[in-house]
Amino acid sequence: MGAGYGGLVAALKLAKGTPAGSVDITLVNKYDYHQLVTQLYEPAAAAKRDTEVRIPLKKLLAGKPIRFVQDVVTKIDPKEKVVTLEGGELSYDYLVVALGSETEYFGIPGMKEYGMTLKSVDEARLIRTHIERCFAEYPLDPRPELLTFVVGGAGLTGIELVGEIADWLPRLCEESNIPREQVTLYNVEAMPSILPGFEPDLVAKAEEVLKAKGVIFKVGSPIVQVEPGAVHLKDGAVIQSRTIIWTGGVRGNQIVVDAGFETEPRGRAKVNEYLQAVGYDDVYMAGDCCFVLNEQGRPYPPTAQLAIQMGNSVAHNLAADLQGRPKTPFVPKILGTVASLGGRDAVGKVGNNYKASGRVAYFIKDLSQIRYLAKIGALMK
Amino acid sequence: MGAGYGGLVAALKLAKGTPAGSVDITLVNKYDYHQLVTQLYEPAAAAKRDTEVRIPLKKLLAGKPIRFVQDVVTKIDPKEKVVTLEGGELSYDYLVVALGSETEYFGIPGMKEYGMTLKSVDEARLIRTHIERCFAEYPLDPRPELLTFVVGGAGLTGIELVGEIADWLPRLCEESNIPREQVTLYNVEAMPSILPGFEPDLVAKAEEVLKAKGVIFKVGSPIVQVEPGAVHLKDGAVIQSRTIIWTGGVRGNQIVVDAGFETEPRGRAKVNEYLQAVGYDDVYMAGDCCFVLNEQGRPYPPTAQLAIQMGNSVAHNLAADLQGRPKTPFVPKILGTVASLGGRDAVGKVGNNYKASGRVAYFIKDLSQIRYLAKIGALMK
Numbered sequence: 001m002g003a004g005y006g007g008l009v010a011a012l013k014l015a016k017g018t019p020a021g022s023v024d025i026t027l028v029n030k031y032d033y034h035q036l037v038t039q040l041y042e043p044a045a046a047a048k049r050d051t052e053v054r055i056p057l058k059k060l061l062a063g064k065p066i067r068f069v070q071d072v073v074t075k076i077d078p079k080e081k082v083v084t085l086e087g088g089e090l091s092y093d094y095l096v097v098a099l100g101s102e103t104e105y106f107g108i109p110g111m112k113e114y115g116m117t118l119k120s121v122d123e124a125r126l127i128r129t130h131i132e133r134c135f136a137e138y139p140l141d142p143r144p145e146l147l148t149f150v151v152g153g154a155g156l157t158g159i160e161l162v163g164e165i166a167d168w169l170p171r172l173c174e175e176s177n178i179p180r181e182q183v184t185l186y187n188v189e190a191m192p193s194i195l196p197g198f199e200p201d202l203v204a205k206a207e208e209v210l211k212a213k214g215v216i217f218k219v220g221s222p223i224v225q226v227e228p229g230a231v232h233l234k235d236g237a238v239i240q241s242r243t244i245i246w247t248g249g250v251r252g253n254q255i256v257v258d259a260g261f262e263t264e265p266r267g268r269a270k271v272n273e274y275l276q277a278v279g280y281d282d283v284y285m286a287g288d289c290c291f292v293l294n295e296q297g298r299p300y301p302p303t304a305q306l307a308i309q310m311g312n313s314v315a316h317n318l319a320a321d322l323q324g325r326p327k328t329p330f331v332p333k334i335l336g337t338v339a340s341l342g343g344r345d346a347v348g349k350v351g352n353n354y355k356a357s358g359r360v361a362y363f364i365k366d367l368s369q370i371r372y373l374a375k376i377g378a379l380m381k
Numbered sequence: 382m383g384a385g386y387g388g389l390v391a392a393l394k395l396a397k398g399t400p401a402g403s404v405d406i407t408l409v410n411k412y413d414y415h416q417l418v419t420q421l422y423e424p425a426a427a428a429k430r431d432t433e434v435r436i437p438l439k440k441l442l443a444g445k446p447i448r449f450v451q452d453v454v455t456k457i458d459p460k461e462k463v464v465t466l467e468g469g470e471l472s473y474d475y476l477v478v479a480l481g482s483e484t485e486y487f488g489i490p491g492m493k494e495y496g497m498t499l500k501s502v503d504e505a506r507l508i509r510t511h512i513e514r515c516f517a518e519y520p521l522d523p524r525p526e527l528l529t530f531v532v533g534g535a536g537l538t539g540i541e542l543v544g545e546i547a548d549w550l551p552r553l554c555e556e557s558n559i560p561r562e563q564v565t566l567y568n569v570e571a572m573p574s575i576l577p578g579f580e581p582d583l584v585a586k587a588e589e590v591l592k593a594k595g596v597i598f599k600v601g602s603p604i605v606q607v608e609p610g611a612v613h614l615k616d617g618a619v620i621q622s623r624t625i626i627w628t629g630g631v632r633g634n635q636i637v638v639d640a641g642f643e644t645e646p647r648g649r650a651k652v653n654e655y656l657q658a659v660g661y662d663d664v665y666m667a668g669d670c671c672f673v674l675n676e677q678g679r680p681y682p683p684t685a686q687l688a689i690q691m692g693n694s695v696a697h698n699l700a701a702d703l704q705g706r707p708k709t710p711f712v713p714k715i716l717g718t719v720a721s722l723g724g725r726d727a728v729g730k731v732g733n734n735y736k737a738s739g740r741v742a743y744f745i746k747d748l749s750q751i752r753y754l755a756k757i758g759a760l761m762k
Contacts, residue, residue: 136509140507
């Protein structure tokens with residue numbers, strides 16, 4: 001269930017790692033395409049076409065012994081071993097849950113109603129067309145809130161999005177004949193610093209680059225309310241804006257919680273060392289809907305990199321189950337994290353020691369994307 | 382006043398036709414560009430970039446003895462010979478009024494508030510970005526009104542716009558992963574037929590072509606009310622739609638009416654055979670803000686073609702005044718009218734006898750555009 005990074009890799013690798021005809025694999029996904037979710041900030045800011053971050057599953061699954069069902073999962077009953085879809089039911093011998101995460105709004109009034117999020121190609125397109133329409137409306141009705149844009153959250157997604165939007169603004173201004181000075185772009189973060197988890201010098205570098213592009217940071221500044229046309233901050237300040245994009249929180253998947261799997265308070269499922277759900281040997285999990293702990297006993301942050309490794313491990317262990325071989329404990333290998341800053345700029349860390357910024361970091365980021373596509377390509381063979 | 386077809390041609394030709402230093406010419410315009418208004422349906426439907434229908438006046442006036450003032454005319458006092466702008470005042474010896482037309486809403490409740498119009502590049506951009514945002518919103522909130530589009534008015538502008546939108550729909554559907562069948566495009570017209578003034582066989586041809594592209598016509602069907610999300614027709618039918626573009630009426634310019642010039646009920650100014658305002662030998666007029674009668678005693682429809690010829694004649698007669706030569710009465714030469722139907726299709730008539738459709742008509746239309754640009758180019762030399 002789910003053709004994101006974790007689910008797609010699990011399905012492809014399971015098909016590749018088991019003898020033809022020995023396993024009956026069904027992949028369920030809401031869309032008929034796989035989304036390159038880590039790159040959504042690009043179509044959201046018109047830096048890529050939607051079709052560049054959306055790969056048809058027909059293409060990815062061509063010639064594979066994988067049955068694809070385009071449908072939405074509404075319920076899992078792990079006791080009866082049945083999954084309910086909007087359009088029917090499926091029973092299973094083994095289940096792989098890779099349904100991803102949901103947005104955590106922290107109960108901020110109005111955020112869900114009036115904020116936009118960046119978790120799908122569809123949402124990226126809404127952000128892009130919304131911003132374009134704001135620019136188009138302004139010359140005919142020059143209200144400053146139309147040219148004030150707020151990105152809530154300064155994690156990886158928020159920073160990458162705000163950087164790409166900053167790069168886009170000059171082109172938008174030219175098209176609409178609007179001076180750049182009339183446009184304001186905020187990045188608002190509740191925590192005292194941007195890019196939590198990144199080291200201070202990289203954070204400083206990222207801030208410097210983005211400020212030079214005109215981004216205004218409000219850190220240590222929780223959003224307390226969103227209305228149509230206004231974002232209220234904890235210090236009493238009100239930003240008049242028609243555009244708030246919320247990237248400030250993720251939580252597990254409600255379907256996983258409702259199924260009765262053991263979850264932590266944010267709704268992510270607990271799994272054992274083989275990525276099996278607690279109490280269910282026939283349910284494997286991968287990606288953002290579950291969590292594993294690092295050496296310090298804290299959950300690894302949910303990333304594509306981790307989801308891909310989990311998908312890989314799930315397929316390996318599931319095949320081992322089927323073939324009566326011993327399973328292998330999951331050990332994440334975090335190769336590094338790079339944050340794009342728009343254009344060909346980035347900051348990040350590779351391995352434990354190598355820090356990079358500028359074009360080098362961008363190159364590493366690009367490489368990691370190519371590496372993923374190459375992996376998918378290899379699994380497709 | 383006005384750098385549309387009439388005003389721009391008048392200014393350029395006057396500069397060219399009078400000895401250097403003998404005349405002091407000021408051109409006032411709201412924008413710092415000349416708009417190719419007859420082509421606005423193309424950027425409105427993403428068939429051209431905004432910059433392709435917007436020519437910087439800096440470029441058009443380079444090296445000319447014409448002072449350009451970017452400002453908005455708010456009042457004309459022909460008795461005191463003073464023009465009031467938002468940013469100041471100008472006095473004159475001779476005035477050329479070429480301020481164009483305004484939209485006639487016929488008092489339809491809600492049309493002005495909730496309808497869009499297509500009279501400027503800015504408005505074309507709003508239409509385009511609005512439609513794109515509707516397509517983006519639909520997958521996230523599938524309400525049919527988001528994919529229902531209404532063009533009110535089946536004159537030249539309405540027909541050309543609806544044809545171009547029809548051609549755009551398949552691309553929008555592909556981008557948003559939406560089946561074409563879920564999109565509805567209406568053209569609603571109060572009169573019993575589309576393209577009033579065109580001959581019946583050309584009307585039939587246009588209808589056939591546009592119906593094949595999926596346009597649904599509602600003729601003889603006045604719009605009686607517009608609400609956010611709904612268009613009410615006289616027969617009681619209600620079209621649920623978030624997009625209504627009104628092309629159904631033009632009237633003269635309110636500034637011209639307020640100045641006390643003699644006007645007909647729709648606000649267009651009366652002019653004599655030399656295109657002088659009634660009672661004011663020092664005020665010439667050109668384009669949609671005034672009218673001249675054809676041999677049957679009915680006003681010529683306001684077209685770019687007519688405005689260009691008027692601008693030409695105004696410059697000629699004004700120069701004659703200055704040089705003490707006799708003026709020449711204005712005699713329009715209507716070369717034909719061609720309506721684009723989207724893509725490379727069109728219908729039209731050239732001269733009195735030659736009717737064309739399909740690519741031939743499109744070619745003629747394209748040619749008339751090139752002819753205009755060539756004329757402007759020649760005046761610039």
